[in-house]
Amino acid sequence: MKSLSIRLIAATVAAGGLYVAMTQQAAQPLTVEKLTDDLSVIVGSGGNVAVLKTDEGTVLVDDKFDRNVPEILEKAKSVSDKPIRYVVNTHHHGDHSGGNTTLIKTTEIVAHDNVYANMTKGNQPGAPRITFSDKMSLRLGGKELRAHHFGRGHTNGDAVVLFPAQRVLHTGDLFVSGTPFMDYANGASGVEWTSTLDKTLELDFDRVIPGHGPIMTKAQLREWVHSFKKIKDKVSEMKRSGKSVEEVVKTLNVEEFGWKASGLWAKGLPGLYAELR
Numbered sequence: 001m002k003s004l005s006i007r008l009i010a011a012t013v014a015a016g017g018l019y020v021a022m023t024q025q026a027a028q029p030l031t032v033e034k035l036t037d038d039l040s041v042i043v044g045s046g047g048n049v050a051v052l053k054t055d056e057g058t059v060l061v062d063d064k065f066d067r068n069v070p071e072i073l074e075k076a077k078s079v080s081d082k083p084i085r086y087v088v089n090t091h092h093h094g095d096h097s098g099g100n101t102t103l104i105k106t107t108e109i110v111a112h113d114n115v116y117a118n119m120t121k122g123n124q125p126g127a128p129r130i131t132f133s134d135k136m137s138l139r140l141g142g143k144e145l146r147a148h149h150f151g152r153g154h155t156n157g158d159a160v161v162l163f164p165a166q167r168v169l170h171t172g173d174l175f176v177s178g179t180p181f182m183d184y185a186n187g188a189s190g191v192e193w194t195s196t197l198d199k200t201l202e203l204d205f206d207r208v209i210p211g212h213g214p215i216m217t218k219a220q221l222r223e224w225v226h227s228f229k230k231i232k233d234k235v236s237e238m239k240r241s242g243k244s245v246e247e248v249v250k251t252l253n254v255e256e257f258g259w260k261a262s263g264l265w266a267k268g269l270p271g272l273y274a275e276l277r
Contacts, residue, residue: 030064030071032078033215035207038143039166042075046095047211050170051076052163054141057085061145061161061170061209063099066126072099086110086138088147089128090172090211091158092118092186100126110136112149114157118186150199154180154211156187160200169205175221177213179259180228182268190232190272197225227257235269236276245273 028045035041042049046064049072058080063072076084089097089111097119100109109128119127136147147159154173161170173181174197182188201222208216231254238248249269254261 030068030075032075034079035168035209035215036166039163039168040079041209041215042072046098047090047093047172048170048209048213050161050163050168050209051079052143052145053080054082054143056141057082059138059140059143059145060084060087060103062090062096062172063087063103065095065098066101067098069099069102085140088138088145088159088161089115090161090170090174091115091155092122092124093155093173093183094124096172096211097124097126100128102126104129110138110147112147112157112159114155114187115159118155118157148200148203151192151196152187152189153193153196154188155183156189158196160203162203162205164204167204167206168209169200169203169207169218170209171200171211171221173211174200175208175216175224176211177216179254179262179265180268181262181264182271184268184271188268188271189275190268191275194225194228194232197221197228201225223258227259231257231259232272232276235272239273239276245270248273 030042030044033041033043038053040051042051045068047062049064050061052059058076084107087103087107087109089109092115104126108130109126110130111128113131113133116127116131132147134149138145144164146162146164149159158172158174160174182190206218208218208221210216235248235252249266
């Protein structure tokens with residue numbers, strides 16, 4: 001028990017410094033991928049950014065790191081000559097909300113209530129001025145997007161953003177290409193994560209903009225959730241058989257379930273172990 005507590009404290013400290021670490025990641029060139037006539041995605045160097053074009057202005061979902069803002073503005077102008085009116089953050093991590101620091105000077109930032117709380121707690125600049133609890137609709141220039149908070153997962157403030165007319169969903173880091181990071185220092189729940197995504201799958205969409213990685217399909221998201229459930233069952237089985245958290249972290253092979261191992265995944269495993277009965 002003492003060893004588990006030490007590991008959980010270490011994970012919490014590490015996660016608390018995650019924003020600083022993320023801001024020090026190497027920059028990558030940004031590129032634009034067109035999904036529909038009015039919806040594009042900016043990829044590279046941080047989380048994926050959705051760009052919705054309307055006659056009355058542009059709406060972004062996420063805004064990478066603050067250092068990316070000049071290039072984001074350049075790429076957004078290649079999609080639309082209208083100014084950016086709103087930014088919707090899927091969660092508070094700096095590779096998705098770092099651009100708030102600059103963009104909040106000219107743009108309204110919208111996010112879940114817990115994004116504001118987490119950014120304030122972490123002294124992170126650019127906290128949203130507009131927040132919501134369960135859902136929010138944003139309408140501009142005849143276009144609409146809908147943000148939903150279905151529960152805990154990657155953090156306690158994750159939102160998925162649906163573009164209903166385009167049948168596209170932005171999941172933030174609730175769905176990524178690879179293994180997820182369970183940020184227990186900011187309210188994550190590996191146990192609740194899959195039920196949060198089960199609710200998400202009830203929405204009407206075809207394609208998915210993940211937090212990181214290439215554009216996916218609804219079927220791929222469903223399969224990813226299935227793999228996550230099988231991995232949780234495996235961790236629970238290992239715990240019931242008497243394996244310690246150290247043994248689980250060392251021996252669990254997520255590649256058996258179609259995932260690739262990562263340091264961030266391993267960092268969150270003690271929290272998942274503690275959650276599971």
